[in-house]
Amino acid sequence: MTAPPDAAWLPAATRALGARPAVLGRTPLTGGYVAASVERLDLDVDGRVVPVVLKTASAVEVAALRAVHVVRADPAVLAAGDGWVLVPFVDGTPPAEHEPVPDAVWATLAQVHAHWWRKRPRGVPVVDAAFWRGLCDRTLVAVRGAAARTGDPIYGEVAAALDAWRADPRIGAALARLPRTLVHGDAHRGNVLGTALIDWGNARVAPAAVDVVTLGGDPPQAYTEVLDARVPAAARAPAEVERAWAQVHVHVTYLGFAADHLGAARVTEMAGNAERALATL
Structure with a gap:
């Protein structure tokens, strides 16, 4: 285009x-x-x-x-x-792996998450059971393609796991409990320029931990202070449930890219992380 x-x-x-x-x-x-x-x-x-x-x-x-x-x-x-x-135009470069993500980026995420808590912006897809199945199906295409391209049996094992996960009742049960908000959906360091989070093309309405897990694990005070001030504790789900669900979601989201570009070892590692997170749900 x-x-x-x-x-x-x-x-x-x-x-x-x-x-x-x-x-x-x-x-x-x-x-x-x-x-x-x-x-x-x-x-x-x-x-x-x-x-x-x-x-x-x-x-x-x-x-x-x-x-x-x-x-x-x-x-x-x-x-x-x-x-x-x-x-x-944002003039900047993504932070290196050893550098912290700027507090301003975390604060922006917190403001977006808090404002759209339990609300859906018009035109943004909601992560529900159907969305989850579609995500697994798209990832399966890439993983099966890697299996056909390389002949490595690990891709077949990961494909079998994905096929099982797409209808796993633990995912549906977690989604029924977790509040959703507007999330970036692809908040890795490559999409951080200076103090801006760019490229919202993968936005979705999902649990906020999707962005937190993608961006770097434990959020700093710049994030938690904003969210704590604006979203009552009673409106949230147990943190361990949300984080475990997000770990599964994020690893499945990026498994397709890993299968296309990063090789079998990385795919194995990511699938194992997803399986361990799923076991905690």
Whole structure:
């Protein structure tokens, strides 16, 4: 998919920016997996240079960005249309493995989670039993493909486990207990630039621990203080249940990528982690 034509986004950008911008430069951006086309645009807006990012986007990403925009003071999305979004350009690099995720990112997640607690933004899918089965089925395609490609029997074993997990009653029982909120759904370090969490194309309505587990395990005070102040303890599920469910969900989410790119050893490790988490439910 190519970038949307200027005629598609310029009118909306004009309304958002208060003046009709002129495009001074375009730079293709790479590194992500969600969007088919992403480019930085340097816009002249009444003599000011305003860097933005124009990207192809699913309806889910557009809906999620609008839902985030409800929470944040700074704009999460400048303009959006059929199949595209225009967002502020963030100049930064992801934190290294030994570096902490900035508190501002955790605070933003907490604000989003707290605001949308037990609510569903329109247009964002809900993680329910059907969603879970679909996730397992999509992951199975990648794992079975790796089995056919490599002949390694471990992929067949993992595929058999996934086939069993897709209808495992422990998953359904946990989902019945766990409150949901808007989650990023892909909150790994590669999607952290400076103090921003980018690329909301995998957003979903799910237990908040999905993002917490993906981003790095135990959340810092910057997250817990916001959530504790805005979400009563009585409205939450037992932390150990939510965390165990999230561990299963996150590992199954990324097993397909691991099967395509990371090899049998990593797939085995992730499947084992998912199995151990499932055993605690």
